Amino acid sequence: MLVAAGVFFAMWRLAGQAPPPEQVVVDAVVEVATPVADSVVIDLPTAVPDGFPISDLPVLQDSSLVPAFNPHTYQGNRPNHTFQTYVVVRGDTPNKIAERFGISPETLLGGNPKLSEESNLLQTDAELIILPINGVLHDVAPGDTLESISLRYGIPVEDIIAYGPNNLEFPYRLYPETQILVPGAVRDVFVWTPPSLDTVRSSSGGIAPLIVGTGTFIFPVGSRNFTQFYWYGHRGVDIGLTEGTGVAASDTGTVTFAGWNIYGYGNLIVVNHGNGFETLYAHLSGINVGPGQIVYQGNIIGASGNTGNSSGPHLHFEIRINGNPDDPCWYLGC
Ligand SMILES: [Zn+2]
Numbered sequence: 001m002l003v004a005a006g007v008f009f010a011m012w013r014l015a016g017q018a019p020p021p022e023q024v025v026v027d028a029v030v031e032v033a034t035p036v037a038d039s040v041v042i043d044l045p046t047a048v049p050d051g052f053p054i055s056d057l058p059v060l061q062d063s064s065l066v067p068a069f070n071p072h073t074y075q076g077n078r079p080n081h082t083f084q085t086y087v088v089v090r091g092d093t094p095n096k097i098a099e100r101f102g103i104s105p106e107t108l109l110g111g112n113p114k115l116s117e118e119s120n121l122l123q124t125d126a127e128l129i130i131l132p133i134n135g136v137l138h139d140v141a142p143g144d145t146l147e148s149i150s151l152r153y154g155i156p157v158e159d160i161i162a163y164g165p166n167n168l169e170f171p172y173r174l175y176p177e178t179q180i181l182v183p184g185a186v187r188d189v190f191v192w193t194p195p196s197l198d199t200v201r202s203s204s205g206g207i208a209p210l211i212v213g214t215g216t217f218i219f220p221v222g223s224r225n226f227t228q229f230y231w232y233g234h235r236g237v238d239i240g241l242t243e244g245t246g247v248a249a250s251d252t253g254t255v256t257f258a259g260w261n262i263y264g265y266g267n268l269i270v271v272n273h274g275n276g277f278e279t280l281y282a283h284l285s286g287i288n289v290g291p292g293q294i295v296y297q298g299n300i301i302g303a304s305g306n307t308g309n310s311s312g313p314h315l316h317f318e319i320r321i322n323g324n325p326d327d328p329c330w331y332l333g334c
Helices: 002-014 094-100 105-111 146-153 157-162 197-203 328-332
Strands: 023-027 039-043 084-087 127-130 135-139 179-183 226-228 237-240 246-248 253-261 266-272 277-284 300-303 314-321 324-326
Touching: 094 105, 105 127, 105 135, 135 146, 146 157, 146 179, 157 179, 197 253, 253 277, 266 300, 277 300, 314 328, 324 328
Parallel strands: none
Antiparallel strands: 023 039, 084 127, 135 179, 226 237, 237 314, 246 300, 253 266, 266 277, 277 314, 314 324
């Protein structure tokens, strides 16, 4: 606008026409749904003497022709999702359901975050959201932007915009309490890291003898009443048990953690087997061992319970190799 006004002014001068009127009223031309100021009044000099340098003309503070939106009142579109749902039947597992709908187990978690909670999951009659493509259904929180969501999941902004039902048009306003599907994203599952063997050796004083496990594993309990198997959203097996059932060390090793775990495991024992393997025993009602203590395969180290994030008495049992959770059924045969 500044340039245009300057050009017009110069043209007036060249054509020898009368000087511009005292005030020029410029109508706002803004293509947004919300009203902005109807007009902007610009002061120009009443008369311009000969030789008046154009560079001395007043700077026009006029943005009324800029096609900008008002971020505080702009009304965009809300997402327009339609999701298939599925009602869990007896015997379902996350992997089976994902396979049936041609999505990944990660995507089952992407649409149903509660599936990662520790419990007797996939209860019959629970209704699951089946996302149409692999990805994560993100709950928009206050302060979220497309950029922050893009960063969080490592998915380009363009991919999020390109997914039609997200209904995103420039300027891409997000609404709290709506949901954006982030194509290709995977919902993070937090994996807690137990203390290392060296940490426990030094804190327990002296040099503890190095105990190495047999490399074979036994079931920590007699029951085979599995209530949940290993999958992306659950990095162990759950075995339903009467509270107070003895829990045995699955292999020989050194206890690296014995106590309350704040990340949902409740009362937890971790045994490091000195060969890259660790075993975890969670939701216990009782603990018979302490950090630094050596235990042998089959020793009773605690009692099963229902502590921490648990919806019924059961043992949550994990096997980790070099810090990474693995499926205990590979080692034990379930
Ligand atoms: Zn579990």
